[in-house]
Amino acid sequence: MKSALIATGCAAALLLSGCGEEGGKTVRADGTMAPGSELKVGERAVVPFSDAGKSGTIAITVKSVEIGPKEDLAKFKDKGEGSLPVYVRMVIENVGGTDLADTSVSVRAVDPNGKGTKVIMAGGTPACKGETAPATFTTPGATYETCDTEGVKDGSEVGGVSFVEGDGYKDDPVTWKK
Numbered sequence: 500m501k502s503a504l505i506a507t508g509c510a511a512a513l514l515l516s517g518c519g520e521e522g523g524k525t526v527r528a529d530g531t532m533a534p535g536s537e538l539k540v541g542e543r544a545v546v547p548f549s550d551a552g553k554s555g556t557i558a559i560t561v562k563s564v565e566i567g568p569k570e571d572l573a574k575f576k577d578k579g580e581g582s583l584p585v586y587v588r589m590v591i592e593n594v595g596g597t598d599l600a601d602t603s604v605s606v607r608a609v610d611p612n613g614k615g616t617k618v619i620m621a622g623g624t625p626a627c628k629g630e631t632a633p634a635t636f637t638t639p640g641a642t643y644e645t646c647d648t649e650g651v652k653d654g655s656e657v658g659g660v661s662f663v664e665g666d667g668y669k670d671d672p673v674t675w676k677k
Contacts, residue, residue, distance in 0.1 A: 524536045524537070524538060524542075524544075526545075529547075529556075530545055530556075531545050531546050531547055531556060532544040532545055532546055532673050533667075534666075534667035534668050534670070534671035534672070534673065535671040535672075535673075536673045536674075537673075537674050537675075537676060538561075538673070538674070538675045538676070539675065539676060539677075540561050540562070540563060540564055540659065540675050540676065540677055541560070541561070541562065542560070542561075542675065543558050543559070543560040543592075544558065544559050544560075544662070544673050544675075545557070545558045545594055546558075546559060546662060546664075546665060546668070546673060547665045547666055548599070548602070548604070548664065548665060549664070549665065550599075550602040550603055550604070550664075551601060551602050551603070553597065553598060553599050553600075553602055554597070555593065555594075555595040555596070555597035555598075555599050556594040556595035556597075557591055557592060557593060557594055557595075557599065557604065558591070558592040558594050559589055559590075559591060559604060559606075559662060560589060560590045560591075560592075561587060561588075561589050561606070561659075561660055561675040562588045562589060562590060562644075563586070563587070563588045564585065564586070564587050564608070564657060564659055564660055564675070564677055565585070565586050565588075566583050566584070566585055566586075566651060566657055567583065567584040567585070567586050567624070567626055567627070568583075568584075569583055569653065571584050571624040571625070571626055572584055572624065574624070575620075581652060581653050582618050582620075582650045582651065582652060582653060583650065583651050583652075583653050583655075584620060584624055584626075584627065584648050584649070584650060585608045585616070585648070585649040585650055585651050585657050585660075586626060586627040586646055586647075586648060586649075587606055587608070587627075587646065587647040587648075587649060587660050588627075588644070588645075588646050589604065589606070589644070589645055589646070589647065590642055590643075590644050591604050591632065591636075591642065591643055591644075591645060592640065592641070592642045593632075593636050593637070593638065593639060593640065593641040593642070594639065595639065596637070596638050596639035597637070598636075598637045599632050599636050599637065600632055600633065600634045600635070600636045600637055601631050601632060601634070602631065602632045602636070603629070603631045603632070603645075604632075604645065604647070605647050605664075606647055606649070606660040606661060606662050606663075606675075607649060607660060607661050607662075607663055607672075608649035608650065608651055608657050608659075608660055609657070609658050609659050609660060609661050609674060610651075610655065610656065610657065610658050611656050611657075611658035612658065613658065613659070613661070613674055613676075615661075616649070616650060616651045616652065616655065616657065617652075618649070618650030618651055618652055619649075619650060620648045620649055620650045622648070623646065623647075623648045624648055626646075627646035627647070627648045628646065629645055629646055629647055629648060630643060630644070630645040630646070631645075647660075657677070658676060658677055659674055659675045659676040659677050660674070660675050661673065661674040661675075662674075
């Protein structure tokens with residue numbers, strides 16, 4: 500009985516504090532992932548979001564991070580020379596229920612040490628076009644799937660991706676590791 504009361508008291512203290520930590524992931528008082536949190540590919544992160552003059556709260560689940568073939572960059576001609584595409588497949592959920600139709604979520608590829616790959620891809624490829632949020636992305640629980648094309652230097656490895664948009668994430672991103 501005494502241990503049950505202690506556990507209940509600890510849970511109440513955690514709820515009252517408005518924040519908690521779970522396996523390297525820290526949640527802020529507003530329920531969003533704290534800057535600097537690390538997740539594994541496949542895990543969901545709730546983050547504040549703004550794009551195209553709209554803002555709200557979304558959840559990002561990075562489903563996979565894969566290096567694509569060099570031939571997928573043929574349309575970039577010389578600009579793609581020495582690079583490989585990185586395909587980041589994600590599920591985006593509207594958590595806050597604000598109108599986020601026609602917005603676009605992007606992440607950045609990172610190396611195995613968590614540093615940026617310094618290769619930026621402007622536009623997708625036929626294998627990973629990148630979808631904007633549909634017109635119905637205006638209610639809590641609305642979801643869509645998208646693919647973001649990033650890049651890595653030929654011969655390098657990709658260690659995951661990071662979300663650098665919004666409050667505090669630019670200098671201390673939320674990162675999904677492979």
